[in-house]
Amino acid sequence: MAIMAPSFSSLVFTVRRCEPELVAPAKPTPHEFKQLSDLDNRDSLRFQIPIIQFYKYNPSMQGRDPVKLIREAPSQILVFYYPFAGRLREGPGAKLMVECTGEGVMFIEADADVSLDQFGHAIHPPFLCMDELLYDVPIIDHLGNICLICSLVVTRLRFSGFIFALRLNHLMSDAPSIVQFMNAMGEMARGVCAPSIPPVWQRELLNARNLPQVTCTYHEFDELVKPQSLIINFLHELACCSFFCGSTLVFAIRKNIPHHLGKYSTFEVLTASLWRCRSIALSPDPEDQVL
Template identity: 25%
Template sequence: MSSSSSITLKGCYTVTPMEPTWRGCLPLTEFDQLGIAIYTPILFYYRPPQNWLTPPTKIATTLKHSLSKVLVHFYPLAGRLRSKGNKHFELECNAKGAQFIEAESSLTLSDLGDFSSSSDNYRSYLFPQVDYTLPIQDRPLLIVQLTNFKCGDISISLLASHAVVDGQSATHFIAEWAQLARGEPLKRVPFLDRNILHNKEPCNGVNECKFDKPPLLLENSDSNVEEERKKKTTVAIIHVSKAQVERLRKIANESWNKPSNERNYTIYETITGHIWRSACIARGLKIDQPTVFGVVVDFRSRVKPSLPKKYFGNAIVNVVATSLAGDLMSKPLGYASSRIKEAIEKVNDEYVRSTLTDYIKRDYDRTLMYGYTVPFYRNPNLGAVSWTMLSYQKFDFGWGEEVYVIPGIHNILEGETYILPSSQVDGSLMCFICLQEVYMSAFKRHFYEGVIELDSLSKL
């Protein structure tokens, strides 16, 4: 097994469903197809009480046993992808199982810091690795790694295939797994029929497609675009208190005129608007530089009829907010929030059907390249995925709730942001953002100056 100087992989096991499951092939929707090569990483850090540390195998045994039980209900994650030709795949439910890895580490939580340093490669070893040399039909769709730290703490990290799950589905799975690990019955049965999206009626012609186009490039940059993209990147964690969140939201809603019958800007629209304009200033963009902000929108409740709440699959679509950098930098925060709000609100049943039938099926390669696997990020653009509504916090497998949770930021894209509730669960937020290293200090300065006195941004 491979290892770093601080983390050693001790064993690798296959965990199959405890009981016989349905065998056969499930169709993948076009939204699933776009995530074929992507695995979503997430890590939970725990401090189990002493009674869970003896014998040393107790936690691993509990996790493997409960994983075997939960895969009976979530059996697509125990299957494999199979090619149908023409770059399309289907999901073969064959109960081949998930991969479970055990590792040991001499590190402690204080050694890990806030995970934002890109120079400490050992952090990536806390996440399982996908063996992309294997044929796709042999790759597990779910990979779990349990890391035991010498201090008695543990981490549980997961890689779940984006062809099978989106954020809501992954959350649902982890919650039910924890439920069974605690000895409690399954609470919410997943809805596994993906034909519900295949039955959407197409729009009348590709000209009516409303799917967002590929991202804009550095059109007005003085430097070579390719050289600009090669600049070293770094990740920072921006902490925003509940009071700061409320202050920003109040300013956003009061600083930009909108019809009286329109709803107020959400926390997401407020925070991302502030991130967008702060990054434009930090990057030194010209006032006539076009920039876009990519947003991932869950459409379960936006289509007609609504999808079942526990629909197990991908029900997300990328949209973009657009603006000139100069407008973002000179106008109040509410303007940036209004651009993001407008992008989100255009996702309705017609938009989803247009995306599903007209654009993706007719222009699949282009969508695969720009619409999902290379989202609307990178200078001068940004994008943000919000985990604030996904209940990613507080999963108790029997030894208490996690003390820390992070996305897999060791492979985060430049311009990409993850927004999570803080570990204190007090209404504060953590924003994991990746930018080119040369701009990060300026970004943090402008971001926090804006939190303290937002009006100062327009004077910079």
């Protein structure tokens, strides 16, 4: 199937995809049901996270097909991450669970008649051709079940180099766990026998032991606007742009942190700084609480 991508900095190219295939675990895996936690069981998480990575030509990969190497890695890593090879189901009370069926993840091989250099020197969001390099997988079956958990697309580029794209259901992973999964898949592609960090499923720890009960009325929340309304009303005022925070900026922010507060990771420093900027931009009333 050939797809003509839209203009990206005056760049137009064609993507040819092979038919999607399912990559199952390389070894038999348990057939069981795994309950998602109370935190996971939210409508706001029922979507797929798109990730796209660009890789330039590496001389050490001369004569080796990235599609073949990456196709073999999921089958190996799914032996350890076997819930990802299953399907999401909806149980009693709309409670979600994973049926570990071992069916596998969707894998798509593709070729694009464009080189990596043609995308320019600064490839960063918003990337207008993202939909053409991903694959829009239907995740709902005829019964309304959220089925597919993960899909992978590997696109060869002209003059070597390739693009790796992934869609992973947010019900199954947040950002750190996606990174862990992708690192583990990279390890398997390099020939290791097991991931350096083994996955653990202990989502029952995040379930409420006792159902919450409201014991009094909180009138301070009577006039709050629903978050969904806020999102709809202000979408037209949002702009999508990218900010790149180098070591110099991080060092400058760290210099302003009082020593008695201790040490913080780069992620914590940047998140706190962005939150302060957000709060200032909102220009809240002094009597209001910033959420």
